[in-house]
Amino acid sequence: MTEAKKPAATVNAGAGIRPLVAGNWKMNGLQAALGEAIAVRDAILASPPKADVMLCPPATLTMVLAEIAKGGLLQLGGQDCHSNASGAHTGDVSAEMLRDAGATAVIVGHSERRTDHGECDRDIRAKASAAHRAGLVAIVCVGETAGERAAGLTLQVVARQLAGAVPDEATAASTVVAYEPVWAIGTGLTPTLADVAEVHGAIRKALAARFGGEGERMRILYGGSVKPQNARELMAVPNVDGALVGGASLKASDFLGIIAAYGG
Numbered sequence: 021m022t023e024a025k026k027p028a029a030t031v032n033a034g035a036g037i038r039p040l041v042a043g044n045w046k047m048n049g050l051q052a053a054l055g056e057a058i059a060v061r062d063a064i065l066a067s068p069p070k071a072d073v074m075l076c077p078p079a080t081l082t083m084v085l086a087e088i089a090k091g092g093l094l095q096l097g098g099q100d101c102h103s104n105a106s107g108a109h110t111g112d113v114s115a116e117m118l119r120d121a122g123a124t125a126v127i128v129g130h131s132e133r134r135t136d137h138g139e140c141d142r143d144i145r146a147k148a149s150a151a152h153r154a155g156l157v158a159i160v161c162v163g164e165t166a167g168e169r170a171a172g173l174t175l176q177v178v179a180r181q182l183a184g185a186v187p188d189e190a191t192a193a194s195t196v197v198a199y200e201p202v203w204a205i206g207t208g209l210t211p212t213l214a215d216v217a218e219v220h221g222a223i224r225k226a227l228a229a230r231f232g233g234e235g236e237r238m239r240i241l242y243g244g245s246v247k248p249q250n251a252r253e254l255m256a257v258p259n260v261d262g263a264l265v266g267g268a269s270l271k272a273s274d275f276l277g278i279i280a281a282y283g284g
């Protein structure tokens with residue numbers, strides 16, 4: 021077999037789990053960036069990957085992106101939601117509003133929300149439940165800081181966050197867990213594959229213990245400096261069911277390079 025014909029590293033699509041590659045644009049993206057989303061939409065329609073593909077734009081672009089995504093394969097998510105459906109909460113967006121704007125999912129508990137807005141696991145659990153109430157998939161983020169990893173506390177921290185932030189009603193269809201080591205976000209650093217396997221394995225165990233078969237099928241994404249260059253090896257780690265991508269989701273070419281781990 022020639023080098024060129026060597027099959028790609030196997031990515032996990034086992035156990036009936038359909039992977040998810042979600043792009044978190046964070047506080048980036050003016051209307052001028054819509055062309056990137058259009059390029060992603062067109063590419064995945066022309067060559068459908070064996071994974072769901074989602075973009076989580078800033079709230080301002082949700083409705084226009086929903087129009088762009090209509091009838092195609094591109095899914096839309098929000099980046100945060102309030103736990104209430106409506107009310108006097110200046111500057112906040114509810115899960116119902118995101119759903120109304122065309123989103124099917126929302127990220128909750130991103131470490132930047134935990135840091136910038138002081139969100140704790142109890143707040144995040146309420147937001148995840150709000151997502152479920154509105155019919156959205158909750159993408160619940162967990163992950164340790166550099167200090168916690170250095171102190172050997174990674175598994176403890178992640179277990180505590182999971183227990184606190186994932187609500188009791190979570191199912192495989194309604195909930196996704198994203199493991200994002202805080203120190204790997206936007207730094208170009210990633211854990212070793214063995215470390216990713218260890219944490220994802222522990223998350224799977226905890227989810228299965230708490231939710232049974234639902235927990236066995238719940239998607240567990242890895243996030244933190246995922247790039248086209250490292251996506252394939254990261255996505256091949258056991259219990260890695262996709263990626264939550266920040267910086268590399270802003271450019272269609274980079275994002276598609278990551279999606280290519282799933283054959284798109």
Ligand code: 13P
Pocket residue numbers: 044130200204205206207208243244245246264265266267268
């Ligand atoms: P980067 O991919 O830019 O490291 O960000 C990861 C992230 O925080 C996604 O939510």
